[in-house]
Amino acid sequence: MKKSVAALLICLLLTGCWDQSQLKKLLFVDVIGVDYSGDSKELQVSCVISSLQNANLGGGNPNNVFVESTGDTIYDAVSKTNKEFPGILTVLETRLFLISTAFAKDQPLNYLNSISQFIANPLYGYLAVYDGDLTKLLRKKKINDQTLSEFLVGLLEDDKKRGKIPLNKIVQYILGGAGFLNDFALNRLEPFENGVRLAGTALFRDGRYTGVNLDDDNTLLAMLLDGTSGKNQLITGKVNDKHYTALVQNAHRDFHINAKDGRLHDIAISLDLDLKLIEAGLESKRHTKDMLAELEKQITADLLPKATNVIATLQKTNCDYLQLGHEVSAYHPKLFGGIHWWREQYPTLPIQPQVKVKILNTGILE
Structure with a gap:
């Protein structure tokens, strides 16, 4: 009897270690940035991955890892990153999709629809426009002593709680469009000093950014x-x-x-x-x-x-x-x-x- 109990405990411990090992291979993408690669129509997709440095039972130091790849679609670019970067990218917990102004002017929702092809769909992430160099922003490790992803998402979360900005969850736009007419306003971020700030909204007509903003x-x-x-x-x-x-x-x-x-x-x-x-x-x-x-x-x-x-x-x-x-x-x-x-x-x-x-x-x- 004692031998049976001991064998069962060993099996449980081995299973836990195997699950922990698999979990460590997962790369949780917190922020996805989408722009065009140079003057081409190929997509440049940037991923900000949240991780812990010096992880232990008591926690660890939060950190961001930046990876970038190109592809014909977002799904294609992320698939290439999986082949070029060790680990398994998962977008289930993605909290923010940032799109450049150039990309926003060219039917961005058509490209964002490919998100539905992911096994785990990040439908409840925010969608916003960044009026600046997207790659330069997402390469930053920290802003005001916060990780980049925590700072960006925090800007939107805090103002949303105060009722000052539209909700702009991506599920609104890739499942049936935004309304009777595909006209809407996305939250707009812009460079500010050494970081970034919210700067009103960007106006869209027929799913395209008009280049006109509301403060x-x-x-x-x-x-x-x-x-x-x-x-x-x-x-x-x-x-x-x-x-x-x-x-x-x-x-x-x-x-x-x-x-x-x-x-x-x-x-x-x-x-x-x-x-x-x-x-x-x-x-x-x-x-x-x-x-x-x-x-x-x-x-x-x-x-x-x-x-x-x-x-x-x-x-x-x-x-x-x-x-x-x-x-x-x-x-x-x-x-x-x-x-x-x-x-x-x-x-x-x-x-x-x-x-x-x-x-x-x-x-x-x-």
């Missing part, structure tokens, strides 16, 4: 106009040359599609914002009801031209980020003349945002 403030307004709840988003601006800061407590957006003589005439977008006022550049923290009513008017007057500018930018690039074409076709099919018709109408169609602000609470109210 951080305009991205926030675009998201509110797109119907996000906006909870705890920070809004800043000026009233009477004095800065104000407010937190969005709730946002409600609605479309009003108007016809004239049986034809689409204009679209009004109403945006109601409930705000918690943090500061308003006033000498006294005591706000009377009349003061708050006046502040509501002033903040509305500050936000309205900004929202109008966002709509104008979207129309100028013919990017229907708000999917207004879908609204017209779904709820007013008699007014909708088809996608080609919409592409012609959208840039010049009167689209007017209407902003209404209500301050819920602030400091001390007399």
